[in-house]
Amino acid sequence: QESDPHPHANGPAIVDDAWLSSGRADLWHSKAARGGAVTSATGTGITVDPVSHNVTAGTFSMIGYVDDTYCDVWSGTNGEDGGRYGDAGTAAASHNRIADKSRPKWMETNPTDFADAMFITQSEIDGGECVGNATTGVSDAEAALYWPKYDTLNAVICERIHAVPTGSRGDISIGAVWSNGTWKAEIKRQLNTTNADDINFTDLAIEYLFNVAEFDNSRHGYEHRCSESKYLKFIP
Structure with a gap:
């Protein structure tokens, strides 16, 4: 369903609610800023717009994870997500901002390049490459000391x-490359994860309904561009 007529915990329904009247659909959700560079991020010959901080030329590569989720029946306790649920386990991304959203929790002290600056990993925090605090965030003094390094790289925190x-939420890995305006991405998942919250491809003789939607930092369903219904078929 594209929209959800049910009332829910966060008020009137919004257009990007997703729900099923019955059954379950696997939902593989990929966002570069939400797990796309857990493993690595590199830039080669890149040009960065100093105002928007967008890469406008060159090649930018990332290796990370797709958020493994699913659609099921609507639930009034699931907020604006309606019938969308995360698989068992923890996601690849969490907010880098304190509770009142006034400042980041962490920032790097010595980012080596634009790609390094634009992604903060838990391993960098644990390894002492960042300053800040999970509760109080980056102090004004720390920001004044280390922000010039971000500014020089045309980067943001x-x-x-x-x-x-x-857990099951970490089943899918992704490699993605942006090169001079064109994206290429490859995802990988086991045919049979044995997890109850996944659609497992155990019968390779049948076709599986398989749709694709793309969006450019869009929040609402009407900004998504969805493919016609397609089928995934395995060739022996």
């Missing part, structure tokens, strides 16, 4: 903390 996902 990442709004998400990247970490290796756990």
